[in-house]
Amino acid sequence: EAQVTQNPRYLITVTGKKLTVTCSQNMNHEYMSWYRQDPGLGLRQIYYSMNVEVTDKGDVPEGYKVSRKEKRNFPLILESPSPNQTSLYFCASSLLGPGQGSYEQYFGPGTRLTVT
Amino acid sequence: AQKVTQAQTEISVVEKEDVTLDCVYETRDTTYYLFWYKQPPSGELVFLIRRNSFDEQNEISGRYSWNFQKSTSSFNFTITASQVVDSAVYFCALSEAGDTGGFKTIFGAGTRLFVKA
Numbered sequence: 001e002a003q004v005t006q007n008p009r010y011l012i013t014v015t016g017k018k019l020t021v022t023c024s025q026n027m028n029h030e031y032m033s034w035y036r037q038d039p040g041l042g043l044r045q046i047y048y049s050m051n052v053e054v055t056d057k058g059d060v061p062e063g064y065k066v067s068r069k070e071k072r073n074f075p076l077i078l079e080s081p082s083p084n085q086t087s088l089y090f091c092a093s094s095l096l097g098p099g100q101g102s103y104e105q106y107f108g109p110g111t112r113l114t115v116t
Numbered sequence: 117a118q119k120v121t122q123a124q125t126e127i128s129v130v131e132k133e134d135v136t137l138d139c140v141y142e143t144r145d146t147t148y149y150l151f152w153y154k155q156p157p158s159g160e161l162v163f164l165i166r167r168n169s170f171d172e173q174n175e176i177s178g179r180y181s182w183n184f185q186k187s188t189s190s191f192n193f194t195i196t197a198s199q200v201v202d203s204a205v206y207f208c209a210l211s212e213a214g215d216t217g218g219f220k221t222i223f224g225a226g227t228r229l230f231v232k233a
Contacts, residue, residue, distance in 0.1 A: 031218075031219065033221065035223075040125075040225060041225055042120075042122075042207055042223040042224055042225040042226045043161075043207065043209075043223040044223070045220060045221050045222070045223075048214075048218055048219070048220065048221070049218075050218040050219075054218070056214055056218050056220075058220060058221075059220070059222070090161065092161075101149065101168065102149040102211035102212075102219040102221070103149075103166065104151060104163040104166050105151075105163070105221070106163070107160065107161040109159070109160060110159055110160075
């Protein structure tokens, strides 16, 4: 089954304790991305990656890191989480079409993170 | 700067009514892509439609239709004869080339649709 998986689905942590949220897709997609969803703000892009070793900042990258060492995996790292990073996080992937066009994104189930 | 505005925060309709969700976008590029996604109460995000900037044809898919007008930078979504199962948050999104290549994606704040039986 084609899917994007995220782990963990729920996480409660304390300020300053480093954490990683994993994301994996089995569709051989080139493009992967992380978003955070907050009430009234929609989804905001944190980082995206066009392919292995190619990453770029979205609109809200501060406080986050990513890496793309393998095509299927795109972990999100919070080196020193703070309460303002409490949010619902979505990972997504998509194909890059002919001419590198942007195609629909397939989303993971979400990770609800609480930082106290 | 790129921006997506969904001015309607919440809409409430009675079943079988038609409803239109508005989306207005701003972009500096001539090549861009527009999307609509649905987020039902269960929380997952479901793709509905994609349009590129060179294709202004309107599209109909069952009870759903989309009206893309570059002249007004709008990409509106209409549900005909709404049903309770249409109750969800709907997001409009814009994807365009980022500063260093790749595609940045901007989502609107979403419109929450309530369809009452």
